[in-house]
Amino acid sequence: MPNPIALAIFDIDGVVRDVGGSYRRAIADTVEHFTNGDYRPTPTDLDQLKSEGIWNNDWKASQELIKRHGQASGNAYTGDYDAIVDYFQEQYRGKGEDPSQWTGYITQEPVLMTANYLNELAKGGVPSAFFSGATRGSANYILRQRIGLENPILVAMEDAPGKPDPTGLYMTVKHLEKSVPPGLPVLYAGDTVADMATITAARAEFPQRRWLGVGILPPHVQTNADYQNRYGDTLKQSGAALVLPHVEQLTASAIGTLLEQTA
Structure with a gap:
């Protein structure tokens, strides 16, 4: 050098x-799942949240979107943070810890x-x-x-x-x-x-x-x-x-x- x-x-x-088709898709899937299909955030929704500058962690971003929609709609959605992480990871990474066996969005x-x-x-x-x-x-x-x-x-x-x-x-x-x-x-x-x-x-x-x-x-x-x-x-x-x-x-x-x- x-x-x-x-x-x-x-x-x-x-x-x-x-x-765009992996992490962000997994956020949308996770929010939709834990709001019982009531809300799937759009790409613009995700950008607006990210523009706040404090939601770099996509697990916490998913949790926050679920919380905000629940407050706006008057619904009390279930699902703790660990459950949100587990569901997100299944969509994004697939099941299992071995990268050679991953089948989720990450592979695409x-x-x-x-x-x-x-x-x-x-x-x-x-x-x-x-x-x-x-x-x-x-x-x-x-x-x-x-x-x-x-x-x-x-x-x-x-x-x-x-x-x-x-x-x-x-x-x-x-x-x-x-x-x-x-x-x-x-x-x-x-x-x-x-x-x-x-x-x-x-x-x-x-x-x-x-x-x-x-x-x-x-x-x-x-x-x-x-x-x-x-x-x-x-x-x-x-x-x-x-x-x-x-x-x-x-x-x-x-x-x-x-x-x-x-x-």
């Missing part, structure tokens, strides 16, 4: 993989990033890692089995508090700094308000370092130009220094330009 210029850390859902997720892209980033002086609210098993499934990464640096749900708490971001940076000089600018690429809030929180806590949020437009918002523009504006208002329609447009050259523009 040439002299490194920055660290690139990636969220996974909506950035590395398209979860389109991949948005290649190993070659990460290699080119490294050649351009930008080492990379991953910080995600996904479970470690789910994240490794896409990184190792689908993309083919041998030993990715990953901080997952089990390792750190949920976003927008920046603890997991700091942990990821610490892993990267085992092989690069300390203090390099950090870019965090994510697709939600919580992701941008995470980088904003890091900047507030450690202003002596450069922290840059890069918004990535998830595939489901790119089917409508107006919706795409509104979504991008929301990411910018939440702290994104740059918004891109595809993560692989965040090249080493683009990162160098962004660093110059924000110096």
Whole structure:
């Protein structure tokens, strides 16, 4: 690797993989199931909830949507948090713990990033890692089995508090700094308000370092130009220094330009 210029850390859902037909579908299935078929949230409903910046955990997001619909409709829906998690996981992952036996929506997720892209980033002086609210098993499934990464640096749900708490971001940076000089600018690429809030929180806590949020437009918002523009504006208002329609447009050259523009 040439002299490194920055660290690139990636969220996974909506950035590395398209979860429109998997995680988001599992949320809708779960809410519909626990509201006895009375309510199935739309993609817009899910985006509105996510825009609040505190519902990065999809199990808790499902629980919150069930709760809100119950309050709005005057119904007292049953189903505790553990039951919600179990049902969600059966839809998303399938039954069982062994990834080789998974049959759920996870097996159908389109991949948005290649190993070659990460290699080119490294050649351009930008080492990379991953910080995600996904479970470690789910994240490794896409990184190792689908993309083919041998030993990715990953901080997952089990390792750190949920976003927008920046603890997991700091942990990821610490892993990267085992092989690069300390203090390099950090870019965090994510697709939600919580992701941008995470980088904003890091900047507030450690202003002596450069922290840059890069918004990535998830595939489901790119089917409508107006919706795409509104979504991008929301990411910018939440702290994104740059918004891109595809993560692989965040090249080493683009990162160098962004660093110059924000110096």
